[in-house]
Amino acid sequence: MERTEFVVDVPPRSRALPFVRDLVALTKPRITTMVLATEAAGAYLAPGHAPHNAQFVALSGTALIVGSANALNMWWERDIDGLMTRTRNRPLPAGRLSPDVALAFGLALAIASVPMLFMVNVATGLLGLIALLSYVAVYTPLKRHTSLALLVGAVPGAIPPLLGWAAVTGTVGFGGLLLFAVLFLWQIPHFAAITIFRAKDYARAGLQVVSVQHGERAARQTIALYTVLLVATSLLFAPFGLGARHYSLVAAVLGAAFLALAFRGLRPGPRFSADRWAKRVFAYSIVYLPALLAALLIGKG
Numbered sequence: 001m002e003r004t005e006f007v008v009d010v011p012p013r014s015r016a017l018p019f020v021r022d023l024v025a026l027t028k029p030r031i032t033t034m035v036l037a038t039e040a041a042g043a044y045l046a047p048g049h050a051p052h053n054a055q056f057v058a059l060s061g062t063a064l065i066v067g068s069a070n071a072l073n074m075w076w077e078r079d080i081d082g083l084m085t086r087t088r089n090r091p092l093p094a095g096r097l098s099p100d101v102a103l104a105f106g107l108a109l110a111i112a113s114v115p116m117l118f119m120v121n122v123a124t125g126l127l128g129l130i131a132l133l134s135y136v137a138v139y140t141p142l143k144r145h146t147s148l149a150l151l152v153g154a155v156p157g158a159i160p161p162l163l164g165w166a167a168v169t170g171t172v173g174f175g176g177l178l179l180f181a182v183l184f185l186w187q188i189p190h191f192a193a194i195t196i197f198r199a200k201d202y203a204r205a206g207l208q209v210v211s212v213q214h215g216e217r218a219a220r221q222t223i224a225l226y227t228v229l230l231v232a233t234s235l236l237f238a239p240f241g242l243g244a245r246h247y248s249l250v251a252a253v254l255g256a257a258f259l260a261l262a263f264r265g266l267r268p269g270p271r272f273s274a275d276r277w278a279k280r281v282f283a284y285s286i287v288y289l290p291a292l293l294a295a296l297l298i299g300k301g
Contacts, residue, residue: 022091023105026074027067035066035160041293042164042179045242050168054120058167061116062160064109065128069135069156071106075099076140083205086198123166131156131163147210150191158183175242181233182292188226189262190285192219196278216274220265223281227262231255234292243296250295254288 039062043055050058074081074092082093091097110132118125139153158180165176172180195202195209196219202209211219234251237243243251261284265277 018096022096023101025091026071026097026102026105027109028070031070032063032066036063037290038179038183038293039160039164039167041297042161042176043168044164044297045161045175045179046165046168046173047175048168050120054167057116058120058124058163061113061120061124061128062163064113065117065132066160068106068109068113069132071102071109072136073140075102075106076136078102080144080205080207084198084201086201117163120167121170123170123172124163127159127163127166127172131159143207143209145208147208147213149208150188150210153191154184154187157187174240175237178233178236178240178242182230183289185226185230185233186285186289189223189230189258189281192222192226193278193281193285195219197275197282219278220268220274223278224262224266227258231259237296244298246298247295251292254291254295258284258288 036059039059043050043058074090078090078092078099081087081090087093092099092102114125114129114132117128135153135156139149139156142149142152161179161183162172162176165171165173165179169176192210195211196216199209199211199216203212209219210222231251234255235248237251238245238248261277261281265274265281268274
């Protein structure tokens, strides 16, 4: 059997800092930060308390496994990234890093992170492994074939709060599953909106997102449908004793605004701009999620 060897060139000292910056860029730090925030929210909302060292290991392992998934995703999609305006300056398509370096880096992070999560408990380890494999081995290649990849990719994207919950309790629990559902449903309108105002980019790269495969109208309908499901799910916390009274009020107000914006896309008029509307949906989704989680966290207990 032919042996594959990774050749990693050590950069000169003058290039060490840009090299490190490009390695960090492979991990998508902003996304990783958001993931850690949602995991911390899951841990805080979970009943009971985990030792500080276990929480530290869980967060560290999650940061590494998310970085691994993102690095391997960039390695796999380096050809696609080179065709898209928003991604062509990433380290691989721009030629600042070699594919071998990125692959070795992503695999090294995976090898380090998975045992760390299993050290916390079995449930946390399994959830982390499922998130990594589903994102890299299923979602990433599926994007080239079907818009249903969005639903597949929303699974690993919704696992972080479950990781936090499991790190404390050793199980997923009903509250953890509700958090998972909110994160899962939130991602659909969030990313479907992106597919509208970046439809040309996705089409050029050959990615079968909903606006490319089924058209802009289908993308607008997808946003409306999943916003309804998201808002309905967000209102389930208080009835099950997982949110204070003020949470229900905040969730209702935030949800009503999201619904009004989402349903505006179903009534396009002569002055309606799908791109402008989709950018507003995207921007509001970024405000909606942290505001909802903040209300939930403040209302604990």
